Amino acid sequence: MLTKRIIACLDVRDGRVVKGVQFVDLVDAGDPAELAARHAAAGADEVVLLDITATHEGRATLLSTVQRTAQRLFVPFTVGGGIRTADEAAAVFDAGADKISINSAALADPALIGAIGSRFGAQAVIVAIDARRTPNRPIEDAEVFVAGGRKPTGRRAVEWAREAEDRGAGEILLTSMDADGTRAGFDCELTAAVSKAVQIPVIASGGAGAAQHFTQVFREGRADAALAASIFHFGIADVRALKEELRHDGIPVRLPC
Amino acid sequence: MIAVVDYKAGNLTSVMKSLRAVGADPTLTDDPAVVLRADKLILPGVGHFAATQFLADRGLAGAIRDRIAAGIPFLGICVGLQWLFAGSTEAPGTPGLAAFPEICEKFAPGKKVPHVGWNSLAIRPASRLFARVPDGSFVYFTHSWRAPVIQATVAVTDYPAPGGRPEPFSAAIEHGNVFGVQFHPEKSGETGLRVLRNFLEWQPC
Numbered sequence: 001m002l003t004k005r006i007i008a009c010l011d012v013r014d015g016r017v018v019k020g021v022q023f024v025d026l027v028d029a030g031d032p033a034e035l036a037a038r039h040a041a042a043g044a045d046e047v048v049l050l051d052i053t054a055t056h057e058g059r060a061t062l063l064s065t066v067q068r069t070a071q072r073l074f075v076p077f078t079v080g081g082g083i084r085t086a087d088e089a090a091a092v093f094d095a096g097a098d099k100i101s102i103n104s105a106a107l108a109d110p111a112l113i114g115a116i117g118s119r120f121g122a123q124a125v126i127v128a129i130d131a132r133r134t135p136n137r138p139i140e141d142a143e144v145f146v147a148g149g150r151k152p153t154g155r156r157a158v159e160w161a162r163e164a165e166d167r168g169a170g171e172i173l174l175t176s177m178d179a180d181g182t183r184a185g186f187d188c189e190l191t192a193a194v195s196k197a198v199q200i201p202v203i204a205s206g207g208a209g210a211a212q213h214f215t216q217v218f219r220e221g222r223a224d225a226a227l228a229a230s231i232f233h234f235g236i237a238d239v240r241a242l243k244e245e246l247r248h249d250g251i252p253v254r255l256p257c
Numbered sequence: 258m259i260a261v262v263d264y265k266a267g268n269l270t271s272v273m274k275s276l277r278a279v280g281a282d283p284t285l286t287d288d289p290a291v292v293l294r295a296d297k298l299i300l301p302g303v304g305h306f307a308a309t310q311f312l313a314d315r316g317l318a319g320a321i322r323d324r325i326a327a328g329i330p331f332l333g334i335c336v337g338l339q340w341l342f343a344g345s346t347e348a349p350g351t352p353g354l355a356a357f358p359e360i361c362e363k364f365a366p367g368k369k370v371p372h373v374g375w376n377s378l379a380i381r382p383a384s385r386l387f388a389r390v391p392d393g394s395f396v397y398f399t400h401s402w403r404a405p406v407i408q409a410t411v412a413v414t415d416y417p418a419p420g421g422r423p424e425p426f427s428a429a430i431e432h433g434n435v436f437g438v439q440f441h442p443e444k445s446g447e448t449g450l451r452v453l454r455n456f457l458e459w460q461p462c
Contacts, residue, residue, distance in 0.1 A: 120304075
Protein backbone atom coordinates (compact mmCIF):
# COMPACT_ATOMS: atom_id res chain seq x y z
CA MET A 1 0.00 0.00 0.00
CA LEU A 2 1.26 3.44 -0.91
CA THR A 3 1.86 5.27 2.35
CA LYS A 4 1.45 8.92 3.28
CA ARG A 5 4.84 10.56 3.46
CA ILE A 6 6.20 12.52 6.41
CA ILE A 7 8.92 14.84 5.18
CA ALA A 8 11.36 16.37 7.65
CA CYS A 9 12.28 19.93 6.76
CA LEU A 10 15.47 21.70 7.78
CA ASP A 11 15.87 25.45 7.33
CA VAL A 12 19.56 26.12 6.83
CA ARG A 13 21.48 29.39 6.90
CA ASP A 14 25.23 29.52 6.22
CA GLY A 15 25.46 25.76 6.63
CA ARG A 16 23.63 25.54 9.96
CA VAL A 17 20.07 24.51 10.78
CA VAL A 18 18.38 27.61 12.15
CA LYS A 19 14.81 26.42 12.42
CA GLY A 20 12.79 23.36 11.78
CA VAL A 21 12.86 19.85 13.02
CA GLN A 22 15.18 19.37 15.93
CA PHE A 23 15.71 16.75 18.57
CA VAL A 24 15.75 17.73 22.20
CA ASP A 25 18.43 15.20 23.06
CA LEU A 26 20.79 16.17 20.28
CA VAL A 27 23.92 17.92 21.49
CA ASP A 28 24.58 19.76 18.26
CA ALA A 29 21.13 20.59 16.99
CA GLY A 30 22.46 22.79 14.25
CA ASP A 31 24.28 20.34 11.98
CA PRO A 32 22.16 19.49 8.91
CA ALA A 33 23.99 16.25 8.10
CA GLU A 34 23.55 14.94 11.62
CA LEU A 35 19.91 15.99 11.83
CA ALA A 36 19.04 14.56 8.42
CA ALA A 37 20.54 11.19 9.35
CA ARG A 38 18.65 11.19 12.64
CA HIS A 39 15.34 11.95 10.95
CA ALA A 40 15.89 9.20 8.40
CA ALA A 41 16.66 6.73 11.18
CA ALA A 42 13.50 7.79 13.01
CA GLY A 43 11.41 7.10 9.91
CA ALA A 44 11.30 10.33 7.91
CA ASP A 45 10.29 9.33 4.39
CA GLU A 46 12.23 12.20 2.87
CA VAL A 47 14.35 15.12 3.95
CA VAL A 48 14.05 18.66 2.61
CA LEU A 49 16.78 21.21 3.11
CA LEU A 50 15.65 24.79 2.55
CA ASP A 51 18.49 27.24 2.18
CA ILE A 52 17.55 30.65 3.55
CA THR A 53 20.98 32.15 3.03
CA ALA A 54 20.86 35.50 1.32
CA THR A 55 24.56 36.05 0.65
CA HIS A 56 26.72 34.85 -2.22
CA GLU A 57 29.31 33.34 0.15
CA GLY A 58 26.52 31.43 1.84
CA ARG A 59 25.49 29.91 -1.49
CA ALA A 60 28.90 28.31 -1.90
CA THR A 61 28.57 26.90 1.61
CA LEU A 62 25.24 25.38 0.55
CA LEU A 63 26.81 23.00 -1.97
CA SER A 64 29.24 21.61 0.58
CA THR A 65 26.38 21.31 3.08
CA VAL A 66 24.29 19.42 0.52
CA GLN A 67 27.22 17.14 -0.25
CA ARG A 68 27.90 16.40 3.40
CA THR A 69 24.20 15.81 4.15
CA ALA A 70 23.64 13.58 1.12
CA GLN A 71 26.64 11.44 2.03
CA ARG A 72 24.81 9.74 4.89
CA LEU A 73 21.30 9.86 3.53
CA PHE A 74 19.61 6.96 1.72
CA VAL A 75 16.12 8.41 1.48
CA PRO A 76 15.02 11.03 -1.07
CA PHE A 77 16.70 14.37 -0.46
CA THR A 78 15.27 17.66 -1.74
CA VAL A 79 17.08 20.98 -1.75
CA GLY A 80 15.36 24.32 -2.20
CA GLY A 81 15.97 28.01 -1.78
CA GLY A 82 17.51 30.44 -4.22
CA ILE A 83 17.80 28.12 -7.25
CA ARG A 84 17.31 30.45 -10.25
CA THR A 85 18.69 28.58 -13.28
CA ALA A 86 19.01 25.05 -14.66
CA ASP A 87 22.79 25.27 -14.13
CA GLU A 88 22.34 26.16 -10.47
CA ALA A 89 19.99 23.19 -10.18
CA ALA A 90 22.60 20.98 -11.88
CA ALA A 91 25.19 21.98 -9.27
CA VAL A 92 22.78 21.04 -6.47
CA PHE A 93 22.05 17.66 -8.11
CA ASP A 94 25.78 17.04 -8.55
CA ALA A 95 26.22 17.71 -4.83
CA GLY A 96 23.78 14.86 -4.10
CA ALA A 97 20.22 16.21 -4.13
CA ASP A 98 17.57 13.94 -5.66
CA LYS A 99 15.04 16.70 -6.20
CA ILE A 100 15.13 20.46 -6.20
CA SER A 101 12.38 22.81 -5.12
CA ILE A 102 11.83 26.08 -6.97
CA ASN A 103 9.44 28.86 -6.04
CA SER A 104 9.86 32.50 -7.10
CA ALA A 105 12.26 31.58 -9.92
CA ALA A 106 9.54 29.39 -11.45
CA LEU A 107 7.01 32.22 -11.21
CA ALA A 108 9.46 34.63 -12.83
CA ASP A 109 10.31 32.14 -15.57
CA PRO A 110 7.84 29.24 -15.78
CA ALA A 111 9.93 27.65 -18.56
CA LEU A 112 12.54 26.88 -15.89
CA ILE A 113 10.32 23.97 -14.70
CA GLY A 114 10.58 22.22 -18.07
CA ALA A 115 14.23 23.17 -18.50
CA ILE A 116 15.21 21.38 -15.29
CA GLY A 117 12.72 18.57 -15.84
CA SER A 118 14.00 17.71 -19.29
CA ARG A 119 17.56 17.37 -17.96
CA PHE A 120 16.89 15.57 -14.70
CA GLY A 121 13.39 14.14 -15.06
CA ALA A 122 10.05 15.53 -13.89
CA GLN A 123 10.35 13.53 -10.67
CA ALA A 124 13.26 15.77 -9.68
CA VAL A 125 11.35 19.06 -9.88
CA ILE A 126 9.14 20.26 -7.02
CA VAL A 127 7.34 23.56 -7.48
CA ALA A 128 6.84 25.26 -4.12
CA ILE A 129 3.81 27.52 -3.80
CA ASP A 130 3.22 29.94 -0.93
CA ALA A 131 -0.46 30.83 -0.90
CA ARG A 132 -2.75 33.05 1.12
CA ARG A 133 -6.54 33.10 1.16
CA THR A 134 -8.27 36.16 -0.22
CA PRO A 135 -10.74 37.50 2.41
CA ASN A 136 -14.41 36.95 1.60
CA ARG A 137 -13.57 35.07 -1.59
CA PRO A 138 -13.86 31.34 -2.38
CA ILE A 139 -10.84 29.11 -1.72
CA GLU A 140 -10.05 28.99 -5.44
CA ASP A 141 -9.10 32.66 -5.19
CA ALA A 142 -6.24 31.98 -2.75
CA GLU A 143 -3.30 33.96 -4.11
CA VAL A 144 0.35 33.07 -4.65
CA PHE A 145 2.89 35.16 -2.72
CA VAL A 146 6.66 35.41 -3.06
CA ALA A 147 9.48 36.94 -1.03
CA GLY A 148 8.63 34.95 2.08
CA GLY A 149 4.94 35.75 1.76
CA ARG A 150 5.42 39.50 1.56
CA LYS A 151 4.82 40.08 -2.14
CA PRO A 152 1.55 39.21 -3.91
CA THR A 153 1.79 37.93 -7.47
CA GLY A 154 -1.79 38.24 -8.63
CA ARG A 155 -1.74 34.51 -9.53
CA ARG A 156 -4.32 32.10 -8.16
CA ALA A 157 -2.69 29.16 -6.40
CA VAL A 158 -4.93 26.51 -7.95
CA GLU A 159 -4.23 27.78 -11.47
CA TRP A 160 -0.51 28.14 -10.88
CA ALA A 161 -0.37 24.56 -9.57
CA ARG A 162 -2.13 23.38 -12.71
CA GLU A 163 0.27 25.31 -14.93
CA ALA A 164 3.27 23.96 -13.02
CA GLU A 165 1.96 20.44 -13.63
CA ASP A 166 1.46 21.17 -17.35
CA ARG A 167 5.02 22.48 -17.54
CA GLY A 168 6.36 19.26 -16.09
CA ALA A 169 6.58 19.63 -12.31
CA GLY A 170 6.77 16.29 -10.50
CA GLU A 171 5.21 17.45 -7.23
CA ILE A 172 3.71 20.54 -5.60
CA LEU A 173 4.86 21.75 -2.19
CA LEU A 174 2.00 23.91 -0.95
CA THR A 175 2.51 26.22 2.04
CA SER A 176 -0.43 28.04 3.53
CA MET A 177 0.75 31.47 4.64
CA ASP A 178 -2.38 31.78 6.76
CA ALA A 179 -1.70 28.58 8.68
CA ASP A 180 2.10 28.80 8.80
CA GLY A 181 3.35 29.36 12.31
CA THR A 182 -0.07 29.06 13.95
CA ARG A 183 0.32 25.42 15.06
CA ALA A 184 -3.48 25.29 14.66
CA GLY A 185 -3.46 22.79 11.80
CA PHE A 186 -2.89 22.73 8.05
CA ASP A 187 -5.21 24.61 5.72
CA CYS A 188 -7.07 21.48 4.63
CA GLU A 189 -9.50 23.34 2.38
CA LEU A 190 -6.70 24.99 0.40
CA THR A 191 -4.72 21.74 0.20
CA ALA A 192 -7.76 19.84 -1.06
CA ALA A 193 -8.51 22.50 -3.68
CA VAL A 194 -4.98 22.23 -5.09
CA SER A 195 -4.80 18.45 -4.73
CA LYS A 196 -8.05 18.02 -6.68
CA ALA A 197 -6.84 20.37 -9.41
CA VAL A 198 -3.71 18.36 -10.27
CA GLN A 199 -2.74 14.74 -10.92
CA ILE A 200 0.72 15.07 -9.36
CA PRO A 201 1.32 14.58 -5.63
CA VAL A 202 0.79 17.53 -3.27
CA ILE A 203 2.90 18.05 -0.16
CA ALA A 204 1.13 20.08 2.52
CA SER A 205 3.04 22.56 4.64
CA GLY A 206 2.31 25.12 7.30
CA GLY A 207 0.35 24.96 10.52
CA ALA A 208 1.21 21.57 12.01
CA GLY A 209 1.02 21.56 15.79
CA ALA A 210 -0.23 18.07 16.66
CA ALA A 211 -0.42 14.59 15.18
CA GLN A 212 -4.13 14.92 14.42
CA HIS A 213 -3.37 17.84 12.10
CA PHE A 214 -1.52 15.39 9.86
CA THR A 215 -4.44 12.97 9.95
CA GLN A 216 -6.74 15.83 8.94
CA VAL A 217 -4.60 17.02 6.04
CA PHE A 218 -4.21 13.46 4.71
CA ARG A 219 -7.96 12.84 4.93
CA GLU A 220 -9.78 16.16 4.38
CA GLY A 221 -6.89 17.90 2.66
CA ARG A 222 -6.20 14.99 0.28
CA ALA A 223 -2.47 15.57 0.78
CA ASP A 224 -0.07 12.89 -0.43
CA ALA A 225 2.66 14.02 1.93
CA ALA A 226 3.12 16.54 4.71
CA LEU A 227 6.05 18.59 5.81
CA ALA A 228 6.94 18.34 9.47
CA ALA A 229 8.93 21.29 10.68
CA SER A 230 8.70 22.85 14.10
CA ILE A 231 6.11 20.35 15.38
CA PHE A 232 8.90 18.42 17.06
CA HIS A 233 9.49 21.31 19.43
CA PHE A 234 6.04 20.94 20.86
CA GLY A 235 5.60 17.59 22.49
CA ILE A 236 6.05 15.06 19.69
CA ALA A 237 9.41 13.39 20.19
CA ASP A 238 10.29 12.51 16.61
CA VAL A 239 9.02 11.16 13.29
CA ARG A 240 8.58 7.70 14.75
CA ALA A 241 6.27 8.98 17.49
CA LEU A 242 4.28 10.98 14.95
CA LYS A 243 3.90 7.97 12.65
CA GLU A 244 2.80 5.74 15.50
CA GLU A 245 -0.01 8.19 16.24
CA LEU A 246 -0.95 8.32 12.56
CA ARG A 247 -1.04 4.55 12.33
CA HIS A 248 -3.32 4.53 15.37
CA ASP A 249 -5.61 6.90 13.40
CA GLY A 250 -5.67 4.46 10.46
CA ILE A 251 -3.39 6.49 8.17
CA PRO A 252 -1.09 4.24 6.10
CA VAL A 253 2.49 5.05 7.09
CA ARG A 254 5.85 3.34 6.84
CA LEU A 255 7.21 2.67 10.31
CA PRO A 256 10.98 2.48 10.72
CA CYS A 257 12.46 -0.97 11.34
CA MET B 258 34.70 -4.44 -12.24
CA ILE B 259 31.19 -3.15 -11.54
CA ALA B 260 30.05 -0.89 -14.37
CA VAL B 261 27.20 1.60 -13.95
CA VAL B 262 25.98 2.51 -17.41
CA ASP B 263 25.53 6.25 -17.89
CA TYR B 264 23.05 7.03 -20.66
CA LYS B 265 22.71 10.71 -19.77
CA ALA B 266 19.29 10.34 -18.21
CA GLY B 267 19.28 12.15 -14.92
CA ASN B 268 21.43 12.14 -11.90
CA LEU B 269 23.51 9.11 -10.93
CA THR B 270 25.14 10.56 -7.82
CA SER B 271 22.83 8.67 -5.46
CA VAL B 272 23.30 5.32 -7.22
CA MET B 273 27.09 5.63 -7.10
CA LYS B 274 27.00 6.73 -3.46
CA SER B 275 24.79 3.83 -2.36
CA LEU B 276 26.98 1.28 -4.17
CA ARG B 277 30.01 2.68 -2.35
CA ALA B 278 28.05 2.52 0.91
CA VAL B 279 27.72 -1.27 0.49
CA GLY B 280 31.43 -1.63 -0.21
CA ALA B 281 31.55 -1.59 -4.00
CA ASP B 282 33.87 0.48 -6.17
CA PRO B 283 31.66 1.20 -9.19
CA THR B 284 32.84 2.61 -12.51
CA LEU B 285 30.54 5.06 -14.28
CA THR B 286 30.76 4.59 -18.04
CA ASP B 287 29.15 5.27 -21.41
CA ASP B 288 31.80 3.23 -23.26
CA PRO B 289 30.77 -0.17 -24.74
CA ALA B 290 34.37 -1.39 -24.38
CA VAL B 291 34.16 -0.87 -20.61
CA VAL B 292 30.78 -2.63 -20.50
CA LEU B 293 32.36 -5.60 -22.30
CA ARG B 294 34.99 -5.90 -19.55
CA ALA B 295 32.54 -5.58 -16.63
CA ASP B 296 31.88 -8.44 -14.19
CA LYS B 297 28.63 -6.85 -13.08
CA LEU B 298 26.39 -4.36 -14.85
CA ILE B 299 23.97 -1.83 -13.41
CA LEU B 300 21.63 0.22 -15.60
CA PRO B 301 20.05 2.97 -13.51
CA GLY B 302 17.53 5.44 -14.79
CA VAL B 303 15.26 8.22 -13.84
CA GLY B 304 13.42 9.87 -16.64
CA HIS B 305 11.87 9.12 -19.97
CA PHE B 306 11.98 5.73 -21.72
CA ALA B 307 13.09 7.55 -24.90
CA ALA B 308 16.41 8.30 -23.16
CA THR B 309 17.31 4.61 -23.53
CA GLN B 310 17.68 5.26 -27.28
CA PHE B 311 21.19 6.44 -26.30
CA LEU B 312 22.03 2.80 -25.48
CA ALA B 313 21.36 1.66 -29.05
CA ASP B 314 22.93 4.74 -30.62
CA ARG B 315 26.22 4.30 -28.75
CA GLY B 316 26.53 0.54 -29.11
CA LEU B 317 25.85 0.06 -25.40
CA ALA B 318 22.72 -2.05 -25.95
CA GLY B 319 24.68 -4.63 -27.95
CA ALA B 320 27.48 -4.71 -25.37
CA ILE B 321 24.96 -5.22 -22.56
CA ARG B 322 23.22 -7.97 -24.54
CA ASP B 323 26.59 -9.73 -25.04
CA ARG B 324 27.45 -9.53 -21.34
CA ILE B 325 24.03 -10.82 -20.31
CA ALA B 326 24.43 -13.72 -22.76
CA ALA B 327 27.85 -14.41 -21.20
CA GLY B 328 26.14 -14.80 -17.81
CA ILE B 329 27.26 -11.55 -16.19
CA PRO B 330 24.86 -10.35 -13.45
CA PHE B 331 22.78 -7.40 -14.65
CA LEU B 332 20.60 -5.07 -12.57
CA GLY B 333 18.23 -2.56 -14.15
CA ILE B 334 16.78 0.16 -11.93
CA CYS B 335 13.50 1.99 -12.69
CA VAL B 336 13.64 2.74 -16.45
CA GLY B 337 16.51 0.21 -16.41
CA LEU B 338 14.00 -2.49 -15.46
CA GLN B 339 11.49 -1.31 -18.07
CA TRP B 340 14.20 -1.42 -20.74
CA LEU B 341 14.44 -5.20 -20.22
CA PHE B 342 10.98 -5.45 -21.78
CA ALA B 343 10.14 -5.16 -25.47
CA GLY B 344 9.25 -1.50 -25.06
CA SER B 345 7.05 1.08 -23.43
CA THR B 346 4.04 3.08 -24.56
CA GLU B 347 5.98 6.07 -23.22
CA ALA B 348 8.23 5.93 -26.32
CA PRO B 349 6.74 3.54 -28.89
CA GLY B 350 9.59 4.19 -31.33
CA THR B 351 12.29 3.11 -28.89
CA PRO B 352 12.62 -0.66 -28.50
CA GLY B 353 13.79 -2.20 -25.25
CA LEU B 354 16.16 -5.15 -24.88
CA ALA B 355 13.19 -7.54 -25.16
CA ALA B 356 14.56 -10.02 -22.62
CA PHE B 357 10.84 -10.18 -21.78
CA PRO B 358 8.30 -9.85 -24.61
CA GLU B 359 5.75 -7.68 -22.76
CA ILE B 360 5.27 -3.90 -23.03
CA CYS B 361 5.34 -1.35 -20.19
CA GLU B 362 2.24 0.81 -19.92
CA LYS B 363 1.13 3.94 -18.11
CA PHE B 364 -0.84 3.60 -14.89
CA ALA B 365 -4.59 3.59 -15.45
CA PRO B 366 -6.29 6.98 -14.94
CA GLY B 367 -8.17 7.89 -11.78
CA LYS B 368 -5.25 8.28 -9.40
CA LYS B 369 -2.23 10.45 -8.76
CA VAL B 370 0.50 9.90 -11.31
CA PRO B 371 3.45 9.65 -10.97
CA HIS B 372 3.29 6.95 -8.31
CA VAL B 373 5.57 8.65 -5.80
CA GLY B 374 6.47 7.44 -2.35
CA TRP B 375 7.02 4.38 -0.20
CA ASN B 376 4.97 1.35 -1.15
CA SER B 377 5.13 -2.24 0.07
CA LEU B 378 6.50 -5.35 -1.63
CA ALA B 379 4.81 -8.74 -1.84
CA ILE B 380 7.96 -10.84 -2.15
CA ARG B 381 8.09 -14.28 -3.73
CA PRO B 382 9.91 -16.72 -1.44
CA ALA B 383 13.41 -17.80 -2.54
CA SER B 384 14.06 -14.56 -4.38
CA ARG B 385 17.81 -13.91 -4.47
CA LEU B 386 17.40 -10.13 -4.62
CA PHE B 387 15.30 -10.13 -1.46
CA ALA B 388 17.29 -12.57 0.68
CA ARG B 389 16.86 -11.42 4.31
CA VAL B 390 14.32 -8.77 3.26
CA PRO B 391 11.00 -9.31 5.08
CA ASP B 392 7.83 -9.63 2.99
CA GLY B 393 5.88 -6.37 3.14
CA SER B 394 8.99 -4.17 3.31
CA PHE B 395 8.62 -0.63 2.02
CA VAL B 396 10.69 0.87 -0.78
CA TYR B 397 10.66 4.22 -2.60
CA PHE B 398 9.08 4.53 -6.05
CA THR B 399 8.74 7.40 -8.51
CA HIS B 400 7.36 6.45 -11.95
CA SER B 401 4.35 6.81 -14.24
CA TRP B 402 4.83 3.71 -16.40
CA ARG B 403 4.99 0.20 -14.99
CA ALA B 404 5.94 -3.30 -16.09
CA PRO B 405 3.31 -6.06 -15.98
CA VAL B 406 3.50 -8.98 -13.56
CA ILE B 407 5.18 -11.86 -15.41
CA GLN B 408 6.67 -15.28 -14.66
CA ALA B 409 9.99 -13.66 -13.68
CA THR B 410 8.36 -11.25 -11.21
CA VAL B 411 9.75 -11.74 -7.69
CA ALA B 412 8.08 -8.77 -5.99
CA VAL B 413 4.67 -7.29 -6.73
CA THR B 414 3.48 -3.84 -5.67
CA ASP B 415 -0.08 -2.62 -6.01
CA TYR B 416 -1.12 0.93 -6.83
CA PRO B 417 -4.92 0.99 -6.89
CA ALA B 418 -7.11 4.01 -7.55
CA PRO B 419 -8.68 5.30 -4.30
CA GLY B 420 -11.49 2.87 -3.61
CA GLY B 421 -10.92 1.46 -7.05
CA ARG B 422 -9.55 -1.60 -8.75
CA PRO B 423 -6.07 -2.94 -7.94
CA GLU B 424 -3.24 -2.32 -10.38
CA PRO B 425 -0.41 -4.71 -9.47
CA PHE B 426 2.89 -4.34 -11.30
CA SER B 427 6.40 -5.80 -11.26
CA ALA B 428 8.39 -4.15 -8.47
CA ALA B 429 11.22 -6.60 -9.16
CA ILE B 430 12.10 -9.33 -11.61
CA GLU B 431 14.73 -12.07 -11.67
CA HIS B 432 15.55 -14.44 -14.46
CA GLY B 433 18.89 -16.22 -14.38
CA ASN B 434 21.52 -13.49 -14.26
CA VAL B 435 19.04 -10.73 -15.17
CA PHE B 436 17.61 -8.63 -12.36
CA GLY B 437 15.46 -5.52 -12.35
CA VAL B 438 13.81 -3.28 -9.77
CA GLN B 439 11.19 -0.62 -10.44
CA PHE B 440 11.86 1.11 -7.12
CA HIS B 441 14.99 3.04 -6.21
CA PRO B 442 17.19 0.90 -3.95
CA GLU B 443 19.55 3.87 -3.60
CA LYS B 444 16.70 5.83 -1.96
CA SER B 445 15.01 3.04 -0.01
CA GLY B 446 16.94 3.17 3.25
CA GLU B 447 18.33 -0.05 4.74
CA THR B 448 16.00 -2.22 2.65
CA GLY B 449 17.38 -0.75 -0.56
CA LEU B 450 20.99 -1.14 0.54
CA ARG B 451 20.26 -4.79 1.38
CA VAL B 452 18.88 -5.37 -2.14
CA LEU B 453 22.01 -3.83 -3.67
CA ARG B 454 24.21 -5.95 -1.42
CA ASN B 455 22.27 -9.08 -2.42
CA PHE B 456 22.77 -8.29 -6.09
CA LEU B 457 26.48 -7.64 -5.66
CA GLU B 458 26.99 -10.81 -3.61
CA TRP B 459 25.17 -13.10 -6.02
CA GLN B 460 27.54 -15.20 -8.10
CA PRO B 461 26.50 -17.15 -11.17
CA CYS B 462 27.55 -20.77 -10.74
